[in-house]
Amino acid sequence: MTSAYRLHKxxxxxxxxxxxxxxxxxxxxxARERVLVAxxxxxxxxxxxxxxxxxxxxxxxxxxxEFKGMALYEVEGETGLLWYLAIDPRWxxxxxxxxxxxxxxxxxxxxxxxxxLFEVEKPxxxxxxxxxLLAERRIRFYQRLGAHLLTGxxxxxxxxxxVPATPMHLMVHPFEPLKAQQAFNLAKACFGExxxxxxxxxxx
Numbered sequence: 001m002t003s004a005y006r007l008h009k010x011x012x013x014x015x016x017x018x019x020x021x022x023x024x025x026x027x028x029x030x031a032r033e034r035v036l037v038a039x040x041x042x043x044x045x046x047x048x049x050x051x052x053x054x055x056x057x058x059x060x061x062x063x064x065x066e067f068k069g070m071a072l073y074e075v076e077g078e079t080g081l082l083w084y085l086a087i088d089p090r091w092x093x094x095x096x097x098x099x100x101x102x103x104x105x106x107x108x109x110x111x112x113x114x115x116x117l118f119e120v121e122k123p124x125x126x127x128x129x130x131x132x133l134l135a136e137r138r139i140r141f142y143q144r145l146g147a148h149l150l151t152g153x154x155x156x157x158x159x160x161x162x163v164p165a166t167p168m169h170l171m172v173h174p175f176e177p178l179k180a181q182q183a184f185n186l187a188k189a190c191f192g193e194x195x196x197x198x199x200x201x202x203x204x
Contacts (some may be wrong), residue, residue, distance in 0.1 A: 005068065005096070007103055010057040014136060017059035017200055018044070019066040020088075028070075030088035032166050035083075035159045040072075056107070060087075060100045069100050073108070073116075079186050080108035082118035082120055101145055109175050116147070116173040117187055119157050125167055139169070147173040148203035156194045170195070179203075 007077055010018055016090040020035060043055045054076065061068035073080055082104065087097050108116055126132035132173035139149065150172050156165040170191075172183045188195055 004063040005099060005103070006061050007107060008059040008061050010044060010059060013041060014148070017067060017175045019063070021057065021059050024067075024070045024086050024088055025084060029084060033157065033159060036162060037073065041158070052072045058104070058107075060096070060103075066091075068096055071104055073104060075113060076135060076190050077110055078112065078114040079190055080111070080113040080116040081190060082116055098143070098145055101142075105173065105175075109165055114175055114177060115183065115186055116151040116175070118142075118147075118171055118173075119155070120171055122167055122169050136177045139171070142171055142173070143172075143204075148183075150180065150187065150201070151204055152180070152197060152199035152201040153184065153187075153197050154196050155187075155191065158194055165194070
């Protein structure tokens, strides 16, 4: 099934896939979790001038040349940081999310990353039961694909001064055997004071 889809890297503001990418970005994530679009456009502009830049804007394209999803990740040292991943609403419920995620994992491994780190919403911070259920399902989804919750920490997501910082969970997808302390050290190097240990570190 994966051969029917491809990762398309957006490196120019003239890219035809940029507008559907931005539309999905603005509708799939809460405002408190979104960086400003101006900042994203600046990253793409800088990336087009430096082909080996650290930010990777991907559109997920089907064999039918239909836009299926969007993702943004960065590489910092030996760590991949997945900031956003979403499937277009027209194509949800078909298993495309797992194939998209696995394609991104392979791309990161090709760049010699030791692990992937990403944020997920905390079910206990959800505004209503439906959002709590969605957050729980999202965590289980990534765990089935090989990621682990890093527990024993507090973490604040900071996307810019336009919104307050948000408490989030951190998940770790190792590409080699990693102990909880090693995973925490990788995360600490990336997130600094936004991440703190408050208990026994575990990968769950």
